[in-house]
Amino acid sequence: MAAQRGQRGGVGGDTPPAPTAAEITTPIPRVADVPAARERARAVPEAAVARLAVYLRVLSAMQEQGAVTVSSEELSAAAGVNSAKLRKDLSYIGSYGTRGVGYEVTVLIEEIERILGLTRKHSVAVVGIGNLGHALANYGGFPGRGFPVSALFDVDPDLVGVPVGGIAVHHIDDIPRVCSEREVSIGVIATPPPAAQTVCDRLVEAGVQCILNFAPVVLQVPDHVEVRKVDLAVELQVLSFHVARRADDAAATGGRQVNGMVVS
Amino acid sequence: MAAQRGQRGGVGGDTPPAPTAAEITTPIPRVADVPAARERARAVPEAAVARLAVYLRVLSAMQEQGAVTVSSEELSAAAGVNSAKLRKDLSYIGSYGTRGVGYEVTVLIEEIERILGLTRKHSVAVVGIGNLGHALANYGGFPGRGFPVSALFDVDPDLVGVPVGGIAVHHIDDIPRVCSEREVSIGVIATPPPAAQTVCDRLVEAGVQCILNFAPVVLQVPDHVEVRKVDLAVELQVLSFHVARRADDAAATGGRQVNGMVVS
DNA sequence: TACCGCTTGTGAACGCGTGCACAAAGTCAG
DNA sequence: CTGACTTTGTGCACGCGTTCACAAGCGGTA
Ligand SMILES: NC(=O)c1ccc[n+]([C@@H]2O[C@H](COP(=O)([O-])OP(=O)(O)OC[C@H]3O[C@@H](n4cnc5c(N)ncnc54)[C@H](O)[C@@H]3O)[C@@H](O)[C@H]2O)c1
Ligand SMILES: NC(=O)c1ccc[n+]([C@@H]2O[C@H](COP(=O)([O-])OP(=O)(O)OC[C@H]3O[C@@H](n4cnc5c(N)ncnc54)[C@H](O)[C@@H]3O)[C@@H](O)[C@H]2O)c1
Numbered sequence: 213m214a215a216q217r218g219q220r221g222g223v224g225g226d227t228p229p230a231p232t233a234a235e236i237t238t239p240i241p242r243v244a245d246v247p248a249a250r251e252r253a254r255a256v257p258e259a260a261v262a263r264l265a266v267y268l269r270v271l272s273a274m275q276e277q278g279a280v281t282v283s284s285e286e287l288s289a290a291a292g293v294n295s296a297k298l299r300k301d302l303s304y305i306g307s308y309g310t311r312g313v314g315y316e317v318t319v320l321i322e323e324i325e326r327i328l329g330l331t332r333k334h335s336v337a338v339v340g341i342g343n344l345g346h347a348l349a350n351y352g353g354f355p356g357r358g359f360p361v362s363a364l365f366d367v368d369p370d371l372v373g374v375p376v377g378g379i380a381v382h383h384i385d386d387i388p389r390v391c392s393e394r395e396v397s398i399g400v401i402a403t404p405p406p407a408a409q410t411v412c413d414r415l416v417e418a419g420v421q422c423i424l425n426f427a428p429v430v431l432q433v434p435d436h437v438e439v440r441k442v443d444l445a446v447e448l449q450v451l452s453f454h455v456a457r458r459a460d461d462a463a464a465t466g467g468r469q470v471n472g473m474v475v476s
Numbered sequence: 477m478a479a480q481r482g483q484r485g486g487v488g489g490d491t492p493p494a495p496t497a498a499e500i501t502t503p504i505p506r507v508a509d510v511p512a513a514r515e516r517a518r519a520v521p522e523a524a525v526a527r528l529a530v531y532l533r534v535l536s537a538m539q540e541q542g543a544v545t546v547s548s549e550e551l552s553a554a555a556g557v558n559s560a561k562l563r564k565d566l567s568y569i570g571s572y573g574t575r576g577v578g579y580e581v582t583v584l585i586e587e588i589e590r591i592l593g594l595t596r597k598h599s600v601a602v603v604g605i606g607n608l609g610h611a612l613a614n615y616g617g618f619p620g621r622g623f624p625v626s627a628l629f630d631v632d633p634d635l636v637g638v639p640v641g642g643i644a645v646h647h648i649d650d651i652p653r654v655c656s657e658r659e660v661s662i663g664v665i666a667t668p669p670p671a672a673q674t675v676c677d678r679l680v681e682a683g684v685q686c687i688l689n690f691a692p693v694v695l696q697v698p699d700h701v702e703v704r705k706v707d708l709a710v711e712l713q714v715l716s717f718h719v720a721r722r723a724d725d726a727a728a729t730g731g732r733q734v735n736g737m738v739v740s
Numbered sequence: 741t742a743c744c745g746c747t748t749g750t751g752a753a754c755g756c757g758t759g760c761a762c763a764a765a766g767t768c769a770g
Numbered sequence: 771c772t773g774a775c776t777t778t779g780t781g782c783a784c785g786c787g788t789t790c791a792c793a794a795g796c797g798g799t800a
Contacts, residue, residue, distance in 0.1 A: 257757065258714070265713040269692060283777065292694035296759055303779055311766040311778045328713050329720025336712070343611035348708075350607045353692075359712050398715055421722065422715035424708075428533060428617075430556035438718040440711050444612075444688075447704050448600070448623050449529040449592050450522070451662055451686035454702040456593025458685065521787065547747065560789055567749055575748045576796045 256304040256327065263301050266291050268324045275317050283314035330358050337363040337396040337420070339411050340403030341371055341381050344426055348400060349377035362394045367407070384414065391418040398422045405429045520568040520591065527565050530555050532588045539581050547578035594622050601627040601660040601684070603675045604667030605635055605645050608690055612664060613641035626658045631671070648678060655682040662686045669693045 288298035399415040408427035552562040663679035672691035
C-alpha cells in the first residue's frame with residue numbers, strides 16, 4: 213500500500229507533500245539539468261492549473277462573442293482574480309502576449325488547452341449510477357469539453373443494461389474489459405462510501421490513472437494514480453464555519469443578530 | 477457591485493485578493509487587535525477548517541465503532557494527512573488532548589462541531605431542480621449532518637408544486653418569502669450558467685449569507701456573502717493536466733506509452 | 741516518589757504562492 | 771524616427787501554510 217497521502221483538490225489548498233525535487237529556483241538559470249526539455253509543464257503550480265481551466269472557459273465565452281484580443285486586466289476581471297496573478301499564471305506556460313496590446317484569444321486558448329492536455333480526448337467512466345451518477349451521466353457539459361462519458365457501471369442488476377444518458381450501464385465486473393476497450397483514462401466514483409475503495413481498486417487495476425471521488429472517504433491509491441475528491445458535506449461545513457465566525461464577530465462588536473444572521 | 481473577488485473553495489487554494497479596505501496590513505503583523513476574546517476562531521486557516529470537517533467525519537465513524545480515545549497518529553492516518561498537520565489543526569481550536577494518551581473522541585467531536593458552527597442547524601435551499609438539483613434534494617447525507625434541505629426552487633412551471641425528496645418545489649419568485657420563513661442560511665445554485673447570477677442576487681436579497689455554486693460562472697456578491705464553488709469541469713481538466721504531465725515525463729525518460737497510459 | 745515511555749502542543753524554519761512594482765517591449769500618432 | 775502611452779513579464783518581498791523536531795506533560799510502574 214502506498215504511503216498515506218492527502219487527497220489533493222476538492223476543498224481548500226491541499227498541496228501535495230513535495231512530490232520530489234523539481235521546481236528548482238537555481239540562482240543561475242541552469243539550462244539543462246536532467247530532463248530539461250519540456251520541464252516547464254511540471255513547474256506549473258497546482259493552484260495555477262486550476263485557474264488556467266477557469267481562464268480557458270472565460271476565453272471560450274469571449275471567443276464566441278467575437279473577441280480577438282484581451283488584456284490581462286479584462287481577462288482577470290472576468291475570471292475573478294488579480295491581474296498580476298493572471299499574468300504570472302500565464303507566464304508559467306510561456307510568453308504569448310503582446311506588450312501594449314494583450315493576448316490573442318485563439319492563441320491563448322490553444323496554449324492552455326495544450327498545457328492541460330485537452331488536445332486529446334479523455335474518456336470518462338462513472339461508477340455508481342444512483343442520484344449523482346445519473347446527474348453526471350446526463351450532463352451535457354462534459355462531452356463538449358473533451359471529456360466524453362463513455363462507460364457507466366453499477367452493481368445493481370436492475371440497472372445493468374439500462375441506458376442512462378445514451379449509454380448502457382455495465383456491471384462492475386466488466387470494469388477491466390470495458391475500460392480497456394473504451395480507453396478510459398478518468399474514473400468517477402459515485403457509489404456509497406463503503407463501496408468506494410473496492411471500486412477504486414478495480415479502476416486502478418483496469419489502468420485508470422485519474423480518479424474523481426464523490427464518496428466521503430479517503431482513498432488509498434498507488435503513487436502513479438491521481439485522485440481528486442469533491443466533498444459536498446465539507447463544503448457546507450466550511451460555509452457553516454463562516455456563518456458562525458460572522459455571528460461571533462457581530463456579537464463581539466455589539467451588532468444584533470437573528471438566527472445567525474447579522475441585522476447590522 | 478462589490479469589487480471583483482476570487483471565489484474561494486472548490487479548486488486549489490484561492491485566497492481572496494484583499495477585499496478592499498479593512499484587512500489592514502499593519503507593520504506589526506498583529507492578528508487580532510480589538511476584540512481579542514474568542515478571536516481564536518478567526519485565526520483558523522481556511523485550509524485547516526476544511527480538514528477539520530474531514531476529521532469530524534472520521535471521528536464520527538470511530539465513535540460508532542466504540543473508540544473512546546484516539547492518537548494524532550491514528551486519526552491522521554485515517555484522515556489521510558500528516559500527523560503534525562493534524563495536531564497543528566487541532567491546536568487552532570484549543571488543547572483538548574492528553575499527552576501520553578491522545579484525544580477523547582467525544583470531546584474532539586464536540587469541539588470541532590462548535591468551531592464549525594454545527595451546534596446550530598443550517599437550512600439549505602437548492603435552486604435549479606434539474607439533474608443535479610434532483611440528486612442534491614434526494615441525497616440523505618445532508619440532513620443527517622445538520623444541513624436540512626428545506627426549500628427547493630425552479631423557474632419551470634411544470635416542476636413547481638412537484639415534490640422532490642419529500643418537499644415541494646417553489647417558484648423562484650417565492651425565494652424571499654420561503655427563505656425567510658424557513659430561515660435558510662445556505663443557498664445552493666444548480667441552475668444553468670446564464671441564470672446563476674440572477675438567482676444568486678435573489679438569494680442574497682433574501683438574506684442568504686452563504687452560497688454553494690455549481691454553475692461554472694464567477695458570481696458577484698457583496699462582501700458579507702460567502703461563496704464556494706464546485707466546478708467539476710475544472711476538476712476533470714486538472715486531472716487531464718496530470719495525465720499529460722505524466723505522458724511527457726514518460727516520453728522524456730524513454731518509457732513507452734499507449735493512449736496516454738504509461739506501459740512502464 | 742521517582743522514573744520511563746508515550747503523545748501532545750508548538751517554536752521555528754522552510755517553501756510555496758501571492759501581490760507589488762517596474763523595466764522591457766511593443767503600438768501608435770505625429 | 772521619435773516620443774508618449776500601453777501592457778506584458780518577472781524579480782522580489784511578504785505572508786501563509788506545512789513540516790520538523792523537541793520540550794513539556796501525563797500515565798503507568800516499580
Ligand atoms: N447525491 C448527492 O447529492 C450527493 C452529495 C454528496 C455526496 N454524495 C456521495 O456520492 C455518492 C453517491 O451518492 P448518491 O446519492 O448517488 O447515492 P445512491 O445511493 O443514489 O447511488 C449509489 C449507487 O451506487 C451503486 N452501488 C452500490 N454499491 C456499488 C458497488 N460496489 N459498485 C458499483 N456501484 C455500486 C448503487 O446501486 C446505486 O445505484 C455517495 O458516496 C454520497 O455520499 C452524493
Ligand atoms: N449535472 C451535472 O452533473 C453537472 C456537472 C457539472 C456542472 N453542472 C452544472 O450544474 C448546473 C445544473 O446542471 P444540471 O445538469 O442539473 O442542469 P439541468 O438543465 O438538468 O437543470 C437546470 C434546472 O435549472 C432550472 N432553471 C433554469 N433557469 C432557472 C432560473 N432562472 N431559476 C431557477 N431555476 C432555473 C431548469 O428549469 C432546470 O430544472 C449547471 O450550471 C451545470 O453547468 C452540472
